[in-house]
Amino acid sequence: MKVIVKCPEVLRYVAFAAVLIVCMAPVVSAPVALVLGFGFSFLLGHPAPHLNQKAINWLLKASVVGLGFGINATGALAAGKQGFELTLYSVLVTLVLGALIGRFLHLAPKVSHLIASGTAICGGSAIAALAPVLRVNEKEMSVSLGTVFLLNAAALLVFPVLGHWLHLSQFQFGLWSAIAIHDTSSVVGAASAYGAEALEVATTVKLARALWIVPVAFVSSFAFRTGNRQVQLPWFIGLFVAAVLFNSFVPGVAALGEQVVWLSKAGLTVTLFLVGAGLSVDKIKAAGWRPLLLGLMLWVLVAAVSLWGILLL
Structure with a gap:
């Protein structure tokens, strides 16, 4: 997609930095930051797209x-x-349904498995971790990431609205978003917009869910006969656990916790601005309708079934 408004490169960097700083303000919610990022990229273009994913x-x-x-x-x-228990069932069912629906839609098995794994575990992080294990090519990787990325962005906007409409409690919404939303960024973003308790529940359950990358990658290496059983462990989860323990049991740490949490929430909002800035019409077109249909069907099924299970708790 071509940039609509032309401006000097320096001004584009300045404008990008200005909007990014604005996103750190408490009045800017996670969904608003996502839309601002997409709008900026659509109108002016991302000034440094090659650095976006790393940031x-x-x-x-x-x-x-x-x-x-x-x-x-x-x-x-x-x-x-x-x-x-809900996470265990959702991961297993999503992977099986992904393979079956992908075959029905005549998708490449590796693409179906990547999309299903991204839906079942933690979106783009799961796909990035499984890609070297499955030895996928660049096209398979980009199609899978594009599909999960688009649905993940939609979830950030839709889930808080649905949660309020369904009158879900803080705990129920936190648990639901952790199981049914793909990427950690959107899970935490949606939960933070819903409330403090929802954020605590969602973050904890989501990071525990991310650990399923390891067994799924190991089994995938056998299922696809790649012989590559190496997978990068999500090391930052260990640091998260350490932070929780420090906050709970080390005297004096809790006093600084409020400032650290405020900075972290601001950092998360900026992250979602960058996520939106990385989204483009070209990526939407490149994903294709069949991978998007698979991702959408899996997402709706996981969201509906997990919500039903949570309401029965």
Whole structure:
């Protein structure tokens, strides 16, 4: 997609930095930041698209670790226990349905598996971790990432609205968003817009869900006979756990926790601005309708079934 408004490169950098700083203000919510990012990229173009994904990756991890300083270990453990069973079922069912629906839609098996894994575990992070294990090519990787990325952005905007419409409690929404939304950035963004308790539950359950990357990658290497069983561990989850423990048991840390959590929430909002800035009409077109249909069907099924299970708790 061509840039609509032309401006000097320096002014584009300045404008980008200005909007990014504005996104750090408490009045700018996560969904608004996402839309601002997309709007800026659509109108003026991203000034440094080659750095966008790297910035998202590191800023998201730092923000998630910082959020740990606002979470109590006892509450986190209770939320993790209640979310484990739902997470287990959702991961297994999503992977199986992804293979079956992908075959029906005549998609390449590796593409179906990447989209299903991104839906079941943690979006783009799961796809990036599985790509070297499955030895996928660049096209398979980009199609899978594009599909999950688009649905992930939609989830950030839709889920808080649905949560209020369904009158979900803070705990219910946090658990639901952690299971049914793809990427950690949108899970935390949607939950933070819903409330503090929802954020605590969502962050804990989501990061526990991300650990499924390891067994899924190991099994995938056998299923696709690649012989490559190496997978990068989500090390920042360990730092998040350490932050929770420090906040809960080390005297004096909790006093600084509020400032760290505020900075982390601001960092998360900036992350979602960058996510929106990385979205383009060209990416939407490149994904194609069949991968999008697979991703949409899996997403709706996971969201509906997990919500039903949560309401029965």
